[in-house]
Amino acid sequence: xxxxxxxxxxxxxxxxxxxxxxxxxxxxxxxxxxxxxxxxxxxxxxxxxxxxxxxxxxxxxxxxxxxxxxxxxxxxxxxxxxxxxxxxxxxxxxxxxxxxxxxxxxxxxxxxxxxxxxxxxxxxxxxxxxxxxxxxxxxxxxxxxxxxxxxxxxxxxxxxxxxxxxxxxxxxxxxxxxxxxxxxxxxxxxxxxxxxxxxxxxxxxxxxxxxxxxxxxxxxxxxxxxxxxxxxxxxxxxxxxxxxxxxxxxxxxxxxxxxxxxxxxxxxxxxxxxxxxxxxxxxxxxxxxxxxxxxxxxxxxxxxxxxxxxxxxxxxxxxxxxxxxxxxxxxxxxxxxxxxxxxxxxxxxxxxxxxxxxxxxxxxxxxxxxxxxxxxxxxxxxxxxxxxxxxxxxxxxxxxxxxxxxxxxxxxxxxxxxxxxxxxxxxxxxxxxxxxxxxxxxxxxxxxxxxxxxxxxxxxxxxxxxxxxxxxxxxxxxxxxxxxxxxxxxx
Amino acid sequence: xxxxxxxxxxxxxxxxxxxxxxxxxxxxxxxxxxxxxxxxxxxxxxxxxxxxxxxxxxxxxxxxxxxxxxxxxxxxxxxxxxxxxxxxxxxxxxx
Numbered sequence: 001x002x003x004x005x006x007x008x009x010x011x012x013x014x015x016x017x018x019x020x021x022x023x024x025x026x027x028x029x030x031x032x033x034x035x036x037x038x039x040x041x042x043x044x045x046x047x048x049x050x051x052x053x054x055x056x057x058x059x060x061x062x063x064x065x066x067x068x069x070x071x072x073x074x075x076x077x078x079x080x081x082x083x084x085x086x087x088x089x090x091x092x093x094x095x096x097x098x099x100x101x102x103x104x105x106x107x108x109x110x111x112x113x114x115x116x117x118x119x120x121x122x123x124x125x126x127x128x129x130x131x132x133x134x135x136x137x138x139x140x141x142x143x144x145x146x147x148x149x150x151x152x153x154x155x156x157x158x159x160x161x162x163x164x165x166x167x168x169x170x171x172x173x174x175x176x177x178x179x180x181x182x183x184x185x186x187x188x189x190x191x192x193x194x195x196x197x198x199x200x201x202x203x204x205x206x207x208x209x210x211x212x213x214x215x216x217x218x219x220x221x222x223x224x225x226x227x228x229x230x231x232x233x234x235x236x237x238x239x240x241x242x243x244x245x246x247x248x249x250x251x252x253x254x255x256x257x258x259x260x261x262x263x264x265x266x267x268x269x270x271x272x273x274x275x276x277x278x279x280x281x282x283x284x285x286x287x288x289x290x291x292x293x294x295x296x297x298x299x300x301x302x303x304x305x306x307x308x309x310x311x312x313x314x315x316x317x318x319x320x321x322x323x324x325x326x327x328x329x330x331x332x333x334x335x336x337x338x339x340x341x342x343x344x345x346x347x348x349x350x351x352x353x354x355x356x357x358x359x360x361x362x363x364x365x366x367x368x369x370x371x372x373x374x375x376x377x378x379x380x381x382x383x384x385x386x387x388x389x390x391x392x393x394x395x396x397x398x399x400x401x402x403x404x405x406x407x408x409x410x411x412x413x414x415x416x417x418x419x420x421x422x423x424x425x426x427x428x429x430x431x432x433x434x435x436x437x438x439x440x441x442x443x444x445x446x447x448x449x450x451x452x453x454x455x456x457x458x459x460x461x462x463x464x465x466x467x468x469x470x471x472x473x474x475x476x477x478x479x480x481x482x483x484x485x486x487x488x489x490x491x
Numbered sequence: 492x493x494x495x496x497x498x499x500x501x502x503x504x505x506x507x508x509x510x511x512x513x514x515x516x517x518x519x520x521x522x523x524x525x526x527x528x529x530x531x532x533x534x535x536x537x538x539x540x541x542x543x544x545x546x547x548x549x550x551x552x553x554x555x556x557x558x559x560x561x562x563x564x565x566x567x568x569x570x571x572x573x574x575x576x577x578x579x580x581x582x583x584x585x586x
């Protein structure tokens with residue numbers, strides 16, 4: 001078995017026993033990246049030199065008996081919207097193509113404390129706006145299960161990298177499904193933590209009231225371990241919650257007896273692909289076999305979530321992206337005569353089509369005459385949806401839905417139809433609207449050999465229940481026996 | 492409800508974006524379609540509901556207003572498209 005095939009918890013064990021070195025793991029990954037990434041195109045940039053240097057140092061420390069973190073020397077891939085000092089952070093945008101981060105994101109500070117090794121920065125839809133990674137200004141990423149199909153998005157690079165085993169685990173960010181939907185389409189585990197659990201400091205903002213960083217991993221155990229590393233209050237992010245530090249690995253219990261799971265009927269009905277639906281019902285049956293109670297319920301306000309989401313998210317984006325003016329950092333147009341020209345020309349040349357579309361939509365819903373009808377109304381609809389969840393969580397521990405209404409679609413299939421692309425998020429967006437945690441777990445392959453995944457949604461700050469149920473499912477099933485085929489892709 | 496090309500041009504101006512003729516056409520059609528979809532929120536009864544500003548009920552987090560020195564000024568300024576002696580260079584604003 002090659003080193004890149006192991007999960008992180010397996011690698012940690014081997015490192016602890018002295019069976020392998022960080023240098024060996026890191027080299028194994030870079031060899032694999034050179035072999036596989038030209039097909040998948042998950043990485044925007046790789047950091048081979050600094051990674052090998054770090055691996056070497058960690059190996060020396062470990063050898064000399066110095067106290068090191070148990071994760072010291074474990075490689076990781078980072079979505080290219082999180083800042084690592086001295087390293088390019090492009091957001092897959094021409095606007096930030098040459099931006100070198102002058103500081104570390106808080107999640108990076110936390111990973112540095114554990115001496116993790118950065119393999120590189122992973123591709124995404126420009127500024128995290130998209131559901132297919134086709135809106136990257138550089139190149140689209142390909143789905144390892146079928147190279148002619150999208151990996152999902154916006155964290156498509158992160159999900160494809162873990163799936164293709166060119167990163168053992170990765171960080172993504174999720175505003176309307178950007179961790180869970182690509183994880184689903186690539187057949188890996190993706191967790192969006194509760195809003196406020198992980199600091200957003202150093203994450204390039206898209207929609208600040210919805211954005212959250214989270215782990216993309218091969219299995220549930222790795223997910224709990226990575227969340228342990230990144231969760232926690234940060235005074236640099238005033239929306240991060242000051243709650244007691246938890247050890248999520250304690251929730252990795254193979255037992256769901258007594259758990260109550262709600263199955264919202266709206267998410268196994270119209271608009272959901274038949275194979276996906278069938279698969280979700282099988283998951284429900286499996287949970288019943290394992291001793292949980294699964295009951296059909298209703299989340300009828302969920303259908304308004306996508307509409308409310310695109311109003312709120314674009315409004316916040318139009319404001320957040322106001323900072324890109326060609327003055328202090330980022331792209332500056334060469335055509336200008338005055339200051340206003342710099343602003344307009346730099347923004348017009350630096351932003352891609354989807355980013356401009358969302359800025360225009362956001363500016364529109366915030367503009368005089370439309371603010372009340374759209375933005376204010378959408379914020380109230382958010383409250384209504386949140387209340388629906390509150391009611392459901394009085395009765396249920398978790399909710400079970402598909403993660404994505406379909407499996408991976410073809411590259412080019414939706415990229416010219418924005419509304420159709422937005423509807424790829426119907427199962428994931430309501431979770432962000434409510435600020436709740438959600439995890440995507442792969443469960444089967446469809447008739448085309450593409451991964452189908454289910455989503456477990458928990459109440460705020462109840463990630464433990466998600467981990468317990470996801471772990472139990474994983475221990476009693478065998479999705480990971482399937483491997484991506486890398487078929488297709490005739491370029 | 493229909494959106495005109497003039498409205499898109501106005502919104503683009505507010506957003507500090509120049510749009511080409513093709514972009515104006517495309518975005519007018521896109522906005523029309525997206526807003527028609529978004530209008531479904533009007534079917535939700537929101538009477539007596541507050542707006543959700545943040546989902547985790549935190550508001551007005553206060554801290555002391557203390558100056559913290561940013562240690563990496565050089566790296567920060569390296570990102571400026573044009574700079575001079577620790578300052579950002581821009582074209583003349585006043586005549």
